[in-house]
């Protein structure tokens with residue numbers, strides 16, 4: 001009898017797929033034959049992305065346990081790949097001028113949200129049609145370095161690294177893989193969100209340098225998830241050639 005697991009498309013779930021890295025990942029995985037299930041808060045934007053890759057758009061707020069449960073409940077019983085991508089930075093205040101609302105929101109989405117979604121999908125990942133589930137956490141170079149004004153965001157992304165490593169320890173011996181992808185400067189809506197819609201300030205982040213694109217990151221995610229099942233890519237740090245450290249960027253006049 002034919003093994004039906006081999007013939008059915010692999011299932012990928014991507015959080016924060018309404019823009020940037022999540023949208024590019026959805027499109028790239030779909031182009032490789034994955035059935036893609038997308039989550040984000042802005043359903044109109046998400047539906048546009050879903051249309052472009054024959055995916056399914058489901059509203060998701062990772063800061064809300066009920067929303068995560070409702071999202072998970074609509075997914076197929078088996079999930080091969082979960083890309084925990086939803087998140088971002090808010091503000092650039094020093095610790096002495098900490099904006100509590102910003103910090104709470106960042107920890108809610110980047111850290112707790114990632115853990116919530118992983119917990120909700122864990123049984124589905126264990127039932128991956130391919131036989132091995134794969135969690136890809138989107139961290140950042142901010143999980144390896146710090147910078148003035150980045151206290152809240154860098155603390156969140158350092159926490160993501162701790163969660164990634166903990167998953168790998170807790171799941172040792174189970175049919176699960178865990179990868180973290182840590183981008184440097186990538187031109188998405190990240191800075192626009194960080195600076196509350198101030199397009200001029202967001203543009204300054206990438207002024208005079210060539211940033212990564214969302215597709216560059218999606219490409220790394222695709223590579224990690226398409227390695228043979230016995231291989232676990234632990235971590236990939238990707239920076240633009242114009243960036244040596246998080247705050248050390250070469251800018252042309």
Ligand SMILES: NC(=O)c1ccc[n+]([C@@H]2O[C@H](COP(=O)([O-])OP(=O)(O)OC[C@H]3O[C@@H](n4cnc5c(N)ncnc54)[C@H](OP(=O)(O)O)[C@@H]3O)[C@@H](O)[C@H]2O)c1
Pocket residue numbers: 015016017018019020021022039040041042043045060061062063085086087088089109110113138139140141182183184185186187188189190191193214
């Ligand atoms: N761009 C960079 O330079 C860079 C560098 C390193 C790491 N990263 C990380 O890469 C990831 C993706 O960011 P991006 O650069 O692609 O920025 P982006 O274009 O702003 O995308 C962020 C995505 O996260 C979603 N999101 C935010 N809060 C959410 C929530 N509570 N529930 C569900 N979805 C939520 C947004 O969708 P909705 O608003 O529709 O919910 C959006 O789809 C983030 O984790 C970010 O920290 C980015």
